[in-house]
Every structure is written in structure tokens, then in C-alpha cells.
Amino acid sequence: DTAVSQTPKYLVTQMGNDKSIKCEQNLGHDTMYWYKQDSKKFLKIMFSYNNKELIINETVPNRFSPKSPDKAHLNLHINSLELGDSAVYFCASSSPAGLTNGYTFGSGTRLTVV
């Protein structure tokens, strides 16, 4: 199936730990994204990345870092996890402008920091 897949779906970890979330897309899209959805359901862009450019939302703490081994993968690494990092994280991908067919999202990773 063509899709955006991310793992794990659930992640429970203690404060101070380091964790990674993996994302892969087989849609041939050039651009990938990481979004954070908080308890109020707002989607906030964290990063967008294509072969040429990484755009970082300036509000994202530098404990968060995207890592892209190739065009089809964009992983999210989080250092020194804090309680406030608890949220659902979505990976997405799109064609260069993302207008016509919108973004394709993964099913999300629910991160709980205890």
C-alpha cells in the first residue's frame, strides 16, 4: 500500500530519556514534515524537509532534531524528554507545493512522558 508509515504508534517513556520516531513514505514525494498535535487538537508544524532544505519552526526546542537518511525517510529524534513533550506526533509528505493533493499523513505516534 502506498502510504506514510510511522513507528511506534505508542511511546511511553520517562523524563530525561532520548527517543526516536521513524517515518517512511513510498509516495515519491519530495517534501516531508513533522507535526505536533496537542490536547486541543491544534496541528503545529515542527519541521519541513526536502532534498535541499530543512525549515525549522523557531518555536521548536533544539532537543528535537530531524534526521533524513534518504528522500523516503524522515525520523524525529528527541533528547532529554520533558513532560510537556507529551502529544501526538504526525509525519506527513507532499509534492513540492502540496496544493493540489494536499498532504498525506501517517497515523501518528502518541508520546507520553512520565
Next chain:
Amino acid sequence: EDQVTQSPEALRLQEGESSSLNCSYTVSGLRGLFWYRQDPGKGPEFLFTLYSAGEEKEKERLKATLTKKESFLHITAPKPEDSATYLCAVQAGSNYQLIWGAGTKLIIKP
């Protein structure tokens, strides 16, 4: 500041009872307005892109319209399977990033 506001926050309808969801926006240089559907435990699913005022798009029981200030998602004779959170987002100016609304949670009772 660019902003997207959706109303109502939640809407409960009986099966077959038509209604509309609203997405109002204040942005400079609208490039596109998107509607997505999000089911619990899943990522948003793309529904429509609208580009300019006056444009309309339809998909099954859903119809999206756009003016210079807002968009409406009309749902005609909804069924329980239409229950979901409907999200609106806009893309504006030279920035390809999306600005998202908080969504409208739609519940259709059989």
C-alpha cells in the same frame, strides 16, 4: 498575524440533518484552503483544496465553498460514518507551511 478559526467546536446532528461547518481566515495572499477529515487515532485525511473565492468542490455528501474571508463545509443528509473531526488549513504568501484551525468535531447520531 495569519489566523484560521473554525466554528463550531463541536456539532451534534441527527442522521439526515444537513448543516455547515465554518472556517474563517485572515491571511495575506491566500494560495489555497484545505479541508481534512480526522478520525480518532488516525492522521488527517485530505478532502479538498480550494484556490479562489467562488470555487466549490464536492465529494459524496460534502461540499466545500470559499469566499474571500471564509470557507464552508456543507454536509447534506449525513450518516453516522461522517462522524469525525474536520480540519481546515490555509497556505498563504511565499510560505508553503499550512496554518491550521482547531477543527470541528462532528457527531452524527443514528
